[in-house]
Amino acid sequence: MERAMEQLNRLTRSLRRARTVELPEDNETAVYTLMPMVMADQHRSVSELLSNSKFDVNYAFGRVKRSLLHIAANCGSVECLVLLLKKGANPNYQDISGCTPLHLAARNGQKKCMSKLLEYSADVNICNNEGLTAIHWLAVNGRTELLHDLVQHVTDVDVEDAMGQTALHVACQNGHKTTVQCLLDSGADINRPNVAGATPLYFACSHGQRDTAQILLLRGAKYLPDKNGVTPLDLCVQGGYGQTCEVLIQYHPRLFQTIVQMTQNEDLRENMLRQVLQHLSQQSESQYLKILTGLAEVATTNGHKLLSLSSSYEAQMKSLLRIVRIFCHVFRIGPSSPSNGMDMGYNGNKTPRSQVFKPLELLWHSLDEWLVLIATELMKNKEDSADITSILLKQKGQDQEASCISAFEPPGPGSYERLSTGPGESKPDVLAGKQEASADCQDVISVTANRLSAVIQAFYMCCSCQMPPGMTSPRFIEFVCKHDEVLKCFVNRNPKIIFDHFHFLLECPELMSRFMHIIKAQPFKDRCEWFYEHLHSGQPDSDMVHRPVSENDILLVHRDSIFRSSCEIVSKANCAKLKQGIAVRFHGEEGMGQGVVREWFDILSNEIVNPDYALFTQSADGTTFQPNSNSYVNPDHLNYFRFAGQILGLALNHRQLVNIYFTRSFYKHILGIPVNYQDVASIDPEYAKNLQWILDNDISDLGLELTFSVETDVFGAMEEVPLKPGGGSILVTQNNKAEYVQLVTELRMTRAIQPQINAFLQGFHMFIPPSLIQLFDEYELELLLSGMPEIDVNDWIKNTEYTSGYEREDPVIQWFWEVVEDMTQEERVLLLQFVTGSSRVPHGGFANIMGGSGLQNFTIAAVPYTPNLLPTSSTCINMLKLPEYPSKEILKDRLLVALHCGSYGYTMA
């Protein structure tokens, strides 16, 4: 009866609450009924359900085998937690990873749960499987208040996890200041090493936690390296944590010297070290001077080592240049105090700032002495060269054994083998006289030239960092002039030195001219490399080839007014950013990337010479262009010339070829080379012949009645323009005909278009410095700007890859190349443009075609054939997607249709 009543009650309750109030019989099902209630802390429901059930409150479930008490602790369901504890739940029950409910409460900062668990005598000292205890969890997350309460219950505040890490270690690593203080106040061991020997200070430094490191040092933490000898300072420098380094130095002033010495360590990343030194130098004027003086001393020692022939040239050279680069960078940045902003010490050694260069004077002094010594040897060499030759020949035999250098350090790959200077020192009296006089100055030069040149490079860097940008230091110019002969001797023997070390030439035209004949004699390829290397050297992260362009810097242009909208947007864009990377998007199209950029350049180069704008005129042969002397019909013409210069400069800067060929004389104008009458031939061959005839023949008795003036056609009307003041009344005679030819040439090719040339160059020089472009002649410039005019099909075939099932031998591929062979030059250009986005083959041929991320060969991919399917392309990766056509005829037909209709426009394939 009673049972029936109770059954009825239950039924009523269940119906009223629209759910069963009875817990299922088996623990597994029951626990999933209870879990959501525990999570929501519905303790009444839980209590009710538990009251009449046989459920085991310690039942562990799920993948990690947790009990409901874990769940309550984890979620902060304090009422349920207490209920479960009252029901006899084990407070120290460990889940599969060894975690107790207390661990979970600590991890999530469940304060009330933690205190209740402790009330029910939860053990605070239990470790999980990784050795972590509740205080580790609190320390990781910086829960200082909870830690403060808990730590009183902990027997050992230095309890270690499996890696030997204490709560203090993890708090330090995460930079929780108050937590660190709390642990230290509770007696944590401030110098405790983990299994790798890393102390709390080491942990703080490894993550650049400056404040934490400061607390530790303030409380007397020792500065200890780990078991591998890695010090906290090493970690700070590796991470570029300048502020943390500053704190370390504050407590251990001698680390200052260590940081400076670190510049010699080639394993450290230069930019991190630079960052740290920069930060330190900006703290105070005295610190700034101290760092720079230290760096100057290190550089001097390294420079002297480089001049020791037994050292490795490669390693020492890199080391010296790295130190000097850092030195110059820190010097330029300067301490942040504004009063010193302008004092760059241009005026010699008068200001304290320039005192930092003093230690380097030792090195410059040695350099000077070396060069004087070599000059003396060169003189001697000239005097008795015959004598030397005979001695050299005699010594050849001994050279083989001259490997004594390796005694101290093995010579690096780049170091010269030191050649014998004579027989052993043990019998100096016999040969000394002869030796002293003649020795082999040849050898001295060959073994020292590279090393001295690297020191010269360092000298140049130090001289220029004291100068305003763009100015060459008078001291350095004087230096080059003084040692002119020796330097020329160096580069004559090994021109590579110019490219390796004489970068100063590119920045200093007056010095460049001294070496120009040697430079011009170097292979085009080497000069190209030097050109691009230097072009990009000033840019941040110049080691990164492809930088992402931010959304704001995308050039958004309208396809239907491409010339005008591009001109507008480029003139507004940030020049420095354009140098780093360009991204173009056409209005209303999705496509972006290298292919679009190339298409943009292609369209623009066609537009620049579009006769509608009257900017350029075709020369007599119809293939080349030069500025139109009448371009002013377009009132905005100079702006457009500047824009044309910008586009060509940008294209060259980014190694994009343009689709225009200019006249020989216009290339000369770009290079700043004066034109002569023979250049007229590239504009007007017939006229050039006439000028030549005047020069070749005696004109005295011909009665030409020429004056120093010319008639010019200005849109149909003839105007007389004097070649010089009053030229209209000066007759051309046999005596002054050369002047006439020169003046008429200048008028025709320069004066008539001077404003246009100037505007063009103004734009061009925004991206290409004049000193750099000088490396080339007019023919090479054409190659650089416009690439090869002809498309070489054999080269194309040779540099093509196949993918997605195609092979070179497949019939479809054979047909494809047969079709290409039969195409006109124009169709080939269309095909190239269709696939690569550019109508030009880069210099060096198809092997050098660029894709979105560097070199990317022309590729043909197979696509299953369906009738009428046209070929498609992915210009970013230079890929032609060629359907597997059943016959050559169909292939040819579809290909030509695609070429003639689909060359422009992008949609995402």
Add this chain to the structure above:
Amino acid sequence: AETYDFLFKFLVIGSAGTGKSCLLHQFIENKFKQDSNHTIGVEFGSRVVNVGGKTVKLQIWDTAGQERFRSVTRSYYRGAAGALLVYDITSRETYNSLAAWLTDARTLASPNIVVILCGNKKDLDPEREVTFLEASRFAQENELMFLETSALTGENVEEAFLKCARTILNKIDSGELDPERMGSGIQYGDISLRQLRQPRSAQAVAPQPCGC
């Protein structure tokens, strides 16, 4: 990374053919350099030694003795802490030029430079032209330390370098030399930090917790 308490800059100077490079080679490689040539300019070698419980890195600049390199080698003198002044006991000529070398060292490097005189080629005693007594008198008059060495057998080579280093260390301890001074030719190494007491600045701000 190499660790040491101090770094000393050393010079090896003396006339051509006295065996300077061979002394350095013997010190660094522990063997005699058979096919030695005239040094071109200045050569460099280094070794870390233990002196009186301290580790010291010796950074040694071995200079060419030939006259034609004199202007180049002189430019390396500045900031040297110690020097080996070498002559050849079988060549009076090399002994006679010692005074000039010494003047160079004291004027160009530093008046405080610690110099040890080395009469090299001790193994060629039968051909001796300079007696031990004569040279030691010279050393005394000029306040030099003195040893006769043999780069061939290695006799006294290590001693020469170590003796020089020890003297410098003593001068540091006695305060006669100040490593912090610029151009002293002495630098602290990383290791010395570990033996340091708390730096003054730290003591001032942080009263040590009573460590009873």
